[in-house]
Amino acid sequence: MRTRTAAVLLALLAATTAACSSDDSTKADTKACKSAMRQQFEDALKAGSTASPGTRPDACEGVDAATLQKIVADLVTEGADDELDEYDFSTP
Template sequence: MRRTSTAITACLLFALTACGGTDVKADPAACKKAMTKAFDDAMAAGDKAEESKRPAACDGLDDKTLKRLAGEVTTEWMKGDKAADELEEDLDEMQQDLDDAVDEYATETP
């Protein structure tokens, strides 16, 4: 869950740190491609992922467009095979953490 939430947070930060309304002509397709790469990089880095900055390819896009693109990137990832693998790993890790916590607090019954 840590890797998944880190990457999704990174992607959403692109939308939330937008400075739309500039005169720069931006290409939404290039922005989405850059967001997807940054998202994939964050997923690969897992817990070691650094806070992401909005890709330069997204400069000049309005907030509404950035939020839509961030939503598309995360939705497409969630529907893909990578998402299932990552979520399975996260669930396994959570189960191990839970098992460890139970073992730590378990007491022997007389």
């Protein structure tokens, strides 16, 4: 995985887990949260070294910390898989 990608993933993880409060009166929509986090991740990758640290997307309001960590782990896995797809690991 490229260094930039790893840095963005770590920033995403830090931003989402640092703001781990939830409001029980808000209905958590994990699909919308994951979609918003994916978009934030893609925007950060496009920005490269000029990307600013992420914040918890509004769509993630009410999502508990454990679920956020699972979403981030899923996005990290997807991102790593995408990175690995760029390489040819076939044997000569």
